[in-house]
Amino acid sequence: MKFSFFHLMPYPYLPDDFDSAYDSSALTYPNANFDPKLGAALYSRYLDELEYADTLGFDGIAVNEHHQSAYGLMPSPNIMAAALTRRTSQARIMVLGNAIGIRGNPLRVAEEIAMLDLLSGGRVDSGFVRGIGWEYFAHSVNPTRSRARFDEAHDLIIRAWTSEELFSWYGENYEYRYVNIWPRPIQTPHPPVYIPGAGSTETMKFCAAHRYTYMSVYAPTRIVRRWFDGYRQAEADLGRAPDPEKIAFSVPVYVADTDERAHAEARPALEWLYHRGLKQTPQMVTPPGYMSPGSLRGVLMSGMHGFRSSSYEDLLAAGQAVVGSPASVAARLRELYDELGGFGQLIGLFAIGPSTHEQVTRSAELFAAEVMPELRPLGVAAGASPA
Amino acid sequence: MPSDVPAEEYLELAGGRVHVLRGGSGEPVLFLHAAGGAGTWSEFHRLLADAGFDVIAPDHPGFAKSDDFPLVEAMDDLVYHYLDVLDALGLERVHLVGASFGGWIAAELAVAASHRLRSLVLMSAPGLRLPGHPVPDIFLMPPERLAETMFHGPPPAAPEGAAPGIDAVLAAYRDSTALARFCWAPYLSNPKLERRLHRIGAPTLVVAPSDDRFIPVAHARRYAELIPGARYTEVADSGHAMYVERPAEFAAVVTSFLHMPEPATSGANR
Numbered sequence: 001m002k003f004s005f006f007h008l009m010p011y012p013y014l015p016d017d018f019d020s021a022y023d024s025s026a027l028t029y030p031n032a033n034f035d036p037k038l039g040a041a042l043y044s045r046y047l048d049e050l051e052y053a054d055t056l057g058f059d060g061i062a063v064n065e066h067h068q069s070a071y072g073l074m075p076s077p078n079i080m081a082a083a084l085t086r087r088t089s090q091a092r093i094m095v096l097g098n099a100i101g102i103r104g105n106p107l108r109v110a111e112e113i114a115m116l117d118l119l120s121g122g123r124v125d126s127g128f129v130r131g132i133g134w135e136y137f138a139h140s141v142n143p144t145r146s147r148a149r150f151d152e153a154h155d156l157i158i159r160a161w162t163s164e165e166l167f168s169w170y171g172e173n174y175e176y177r178y179v180n181i182w183p184r185p186i187q188t189p190h191p192p193v194y195i196p197g198a199g200s201t202e203t204m205k206f207c208a209a210h211r212y213t214y215m216s217v218y219a220p221t222r223i224v225r226r227w228f229d230g231y232r233q234a235e236a237d238l239g240r241a242p243d244p245e246k247i248a249f250s251v252p253v254y255v256a257d258t259d260e261r262a263h264a265e266a267r268p269a270l271e272w273l274y275h276r277g278l279k280q281t282p283q284m285v286t287p288p289g290y291m292s293p294g295s296l297r298g299v300l301m302s303g304m305h306g307f308r309s310s311s312y313e314d315l316l317a318a319g320q321a322v323v324g325s326p327a328s329v330a331a332r333l334r335e336l337y338d339e340l341g342g343f344g345q346l347i348g349l350f351a352i353g354p355s356t357h358e359q360v361t362r363s364a365e366l367f368a369a370e371v372m373p374e375l376r377p378l379g380v381a382a383g384a385s386p387a
Numbered sequence: 388m389p390s391d392v393p394a395e396e397y398l399e400l401a402g403g404r405v406h407v408l409r410g411g412s413g414e415p416v417l418f419l420h421a422a423g424g425a426g427t428w429s430e431f432h433r434l435l436a437d438a439g440f441d442v443i444a445p446d447h448p449g450f451a452k453s454d455d456f457p458l459v460e461a462m463d464d465l466v467y468h469y470l471d472v473l474d475a476l477g478l479e480r481v482h483l484v485g486a487s488f489g490g491w492i493a494a495e496l497a498v499a500a501s502h503r504l505r506s507l508v509l510m511s512a513p514g515l516r517l518p519g520h521p522v523p524d525i526f527l528m529p530p531e532r533l534a535e536t537m538f539h540g541p542p543p544a545a546p547e548g549a550a551p552g553i554d555a556v557l558a559a560y561r562d563s564t565a566l567a568r569f570c571w572a573p574y575l576s577n578p579k580l581e582r583r584l585h586r587i588g589a590p591t592l593v594v595a596p597s598d599d600r601f602i603p604v605a606h607a608r609r610y611a612e613l614i615p616g617a618r619y620t621e622v623a624d625s626g627h628a629m630y631v632e633r634p635a636e637f638a639a640v641v642t643s644f645l646h647m648p649e650p651a652t653s654g655a656n657r
Contacts, residue, residue, distance in 0.1 A: 028527075136528060142571040144564055283527050286560075288567035293557055300553045 001379040002245065002345045003372055004060030004094055004175030005053035005364060008048045009080070010277055011070040012239040012354035013038060024280040026069035027134040039073065045208050045357050052361055053350070056368040060125065062094035062347060064351070067102075068138040069130075071277040078112040085119035093120050094196055096215070096347070097127020102141045106153035106174060110160040110181055124187075127194035127215075128154055134284040147202075148174050161190040194248065197227050199236075199302070200295045208234035215248035215347060216249040218274075221319035222337050223302055224249070226342050243289055244344035244379040249336070252321045253348040254355070255366040257326045265359055266323040272353030274307040274315060283304075326370035333371070337378055344379035393428045393436075398445070403454030405472060406446045413434025414505065416482040416527035416645065417473070418444045419489030422525070422566045423537075424630075426451030434638035440482070440645065445472055447471045447489070447564025451558075462569055462577055465492050466499050467656055473503055482645050483589075486510040486630060487602065488566065492611065494580065504589035508641050510629055511595045511602050514573040520605040522575050526567060539598040539626035570599045586612040591617040592644040594637070596625035618644070625635060 015027065015033060022029050050061045062078045067074035074080055077095045084093050093116065098109045116124040130150045136143040152171045159179070166180040185191055191213040198219070204227070207214040214231045216224045228247055235242040241354045247332065252270060256262035259334075285306075291299070315321045319336050322329055337343065348367070351360045393410035408428045416435060420427075436442045448456035448468060459468050469492065473481065482505045485493030490512025497507045513522055523536060534542035546575045551559075570576075591614045595607035604621065611619035620640055625633040 028497065124538075136571075140572045144568045144571065185618075265486075281527070281529060283529060288560065289564035293561065296559060296560060297553060300556060376614055 001060040001372075001375045001377070003367075003375075004062050004092070004345065004347050005050065005056075005058040005252070005261075006062040006064075006066065006094075006096065006347050007046055007050055007351050008066070008072040008277075008349065009042065009074050009364065010273075010351075010353055011039065011073055014070060014112070014272075014276055016277060022279075024284060025071050025277055026066075026280055027137055027284060029070060031068075033070070036194070036251070037346075042073065046351065047080070047087075047362070049242075049351055049360055050084055051087050051355065053364055053368075054084075054091040056364055057372065058364075058368065060347075061088065062090035062092045062096045064096045064127070065099045065131070067099075067135045069134070071258060078116060081116050082119060083126065085116060085123075088123075091123070092125050093123050094125040094194065094347075095127055096125075096303070097129045099129050099131030099135060100153035100157070101130035101146045101150040102135050102137060102139045103153065104287050106156055107160060107176060107179065107181070109153070110157040112159065114156075114181060114183050114185040114192060117119065117187055117191050118183050122186045124185075124191050125194055126191040127196070128157075129196055130290075132285075133287050133290055135141070136283065136287050136290065142289075143287040145173065146290055147292070158190060161185050172387050197231065197232075199223070199227055199298050200292065201230055202292070202295075204230040204234045205237075206298075207231060208238055208240075211243075211246065213246045213248050215345075215346065216250050218250065218252075218320050219304065221336060223304060224319070225340050226302075228343065230318060241381075243381050244342050245381065247343040247379075248345035248347050249340060249343040250347040251319065251336075251349070252352050252354060253329065253346075253350055253361075253363070253367060254321070254323045255326055255329050255363045255371065256359075257325065257366070259328050262324045266321070266352070268351040269355045269359075270312055270321050270323075273349075274310060274320070278307050278352055326366050329367070330371045330374040333375055337375075342379055344381070346375070390507055390553050393432070393442075398472060400456075400468075400471050400475060401456055402456045402468075402644065403448075405448075405454070405475075407451035408432070408444045409442065411440050411442050413439040413441050414482060414645075415476075416440040416442045416484055417469075417478075418442055419469075419483070419485035419492050420444060420447065420450075421487035421489055421630075422562070423487075423628075425453075425562055426484065429630060429634060431634040431638050434634060435484075435642060438638070438642035438646070440642075441445060443476065443481075447492070447565065455565075457595055460603075462492070462495055463607070465569060466495050466540065469496050470500060470503070479503065479633050480505050482506045482508070484508040484510070484641060485512060487512065487627065488570070488575075490514070491577075493574070493589075494584070496579065497589060498580070498583045501588040506587045506645060507587065507614075508644060509590040509591070509593045509607070510637065510641075511599055511604075511607055511627060512581050512610065513570075513606060514577055515606050515609050516573065516576040516578045516581070517603075517605055517609060520603040521602075522606075524574070524603055525601070526563070526571070536600045537626055537628040539596065539600075539624060542628075561623050581609070581613060584610065585615060587614045587617075590647075590649070592641070593617050593619045594629075594640055595619075595621050596627060596629050597621045597623045598625065598631070599627045601627035602657065
């Protein structure tokens with residue numbers, strides 16, 4: 001099992017009347033509510049936490065991209081990754097990921113990831129995401145083109161990384177007469193790719209075909225199980241035994257010395273994350289054309305609903321957060337490992353909503369010292385030795 | 388043809404099938420529906436047909452029972468699409484009536500091929516970029532606010548009972564996806580349209596509801612100002628859901644215009 005410390009870099013200081021006054025923490029939530037001085041202090045604190053996770057022995061430290069939102073303060077994950085390259089030495093630097101569905105110029109992503117790969121000495125992992133619904137409003141990109149733009153940007157970036165000859169690109173969405181990037185990445189054939197999945201069978205097949213890591217987004221265990229099974233089936237359809245390390249389970253994790261203390265501290269943090277940070281209208285979640293008819297049908301039939309109707313207890317029961325003492329967290333993650341049919345990577349969100357720096361670092365310390373060793377042997381392909 | 392029960396037919400084009408409802412007899416009227424009006428034959432359609440017209444109401448690409456036509460990607464493609472529709476119908480010249488989104492298509496079609504039109508009627512069409520008179524974001528509106536925005540009076544009550552089934556949700560999502568394909572950005576407008584409107588040579592009526600909370604009436608007035616010789620009229624006590632909220636009044640305004648004798652200098656010279 002490999003473990004990463006994932007950061008969303010939330011802006012936790014929502015006003016007291018947030019629940020009644022605003023229908024979302026994103027897109028239309030006025031940035032008058034953002035205090036740049038507090039924001040600067042958060043950046044400094046959050047980078048400290050990621051750097052600390054590197055020293056604790058996490059295999060990866062992860063950042064991601066969100067726009068116009070208190071949920072996550074990283075419009076450019078590559079800038080945060082760049083800051084990490086010079087202050088860390090062991091962990092993979094995971095950009096999970098660049099939202100290539102909404103980028104105007106995907107070649108820029110190829111260039112920036114190549115830069116990060118050099119700066120980090122080949123430690124960068126490159127996630128590609130479509131960008132979530134509200135971001136198609138935020139960046140004025142037509143969501144009906146989302147899938148096509150994502151696919152084409154992906155193909156272009158991979159070719160730009162791997163080609164040692166100048167080439168021209170004529171696509172439906174992008175045209176470049178001269179593709180000839182400097183620098184090229186240091187990892188061969190290119191940095192490992194991560195793709196989040198939320199039920200689309202196209203994504204499962206895509207990940208399997210390219211041997212990319214398929215990572216879950218926050219959803220109840222019974223649904224994530226279906227996604228992981230879909231990915232495993234896609235691997236099997238290609239005549240391969242699924243490699244557990246290519247399946248990554250994402251989940252918020254909070255560890256404290258005792259169960260009692262952990263729950264007391266995690267409850268407000270997780271309620272912030274799921275009820276405020278992720279508060280959005282249905283129109284923001286699913287702009288027109290963002291989902292294929294088949295995927296939308298799947299979501300409707302699965303009975304998934306908004307996070308706001310899930311209580312803290314519901315979230316724990318459904319495996320959408322793991323909280324407790326080190327022993328309880330290890331036991332619960334073993335349970336989830338079995339319920340999900342196995343996974344080889346755990347992408348833990350340790351800095352949850354308004355958690356304090358002391359809480360986050362303590363949680364990460366306990367996890368690294370007491371949970372990781374317990375789970376390390378899980379999720380390793382037969383015949384491979386544990387990392 | 389009877390006007391209360393329309394004939395249903397499909398036009399076979401190279402890119403797919405176009406679903407068409409058709410009723411009445413007389414001079415042909417091509418009616419281009421609003422974003423929310425695909426696949427329906429409403430009281431307004433019937434009144435137009437009853438007034439002595441052959442009313443032809445196709446569903447736009449990707450809407451209701453028409454095929455997706457994935458290569459019809461943007462407004463310029465829609466114009467060629469409707470020229471294909473006219474050819475497939477075997478109609479050299481028609482009265483063209485467009486409501487809301489359909490009105491924008493009608494204006495663009497008239498700019499490109501005014502000679503195919505006997506006349507043009509724009510019913511509160513978007514399409515112009517008027518930053519001083521912004522159009523609210525239809526894609527971000529929750530359903531209850533959408534209803535309030537579209538109607539001047541109280542909106543019709545939502546049907547009682549269970550929430551819409553999965554197929555209904557998927558059908559609505561397909562219509563909205565088709566709309567977004569053509570108008571996400573630039574939002575419901577073509578910045579070049581204003582400077583092209585002078586090309587319209589067909590007799591034109593621009594009609595707006597008095598209390599339009601979706602497309603501000605300044606848009607209709609601007610169309611009337613820029614289309615040579617256009618007439619302008621408003622229908623009182625109506626919101627943007629024009630032919631749903633005030634079908635008789637809108638039908639009366641449109642049919643009386645269509646019945647006016649065609650001026651000798653009409654659009655045929657363009």
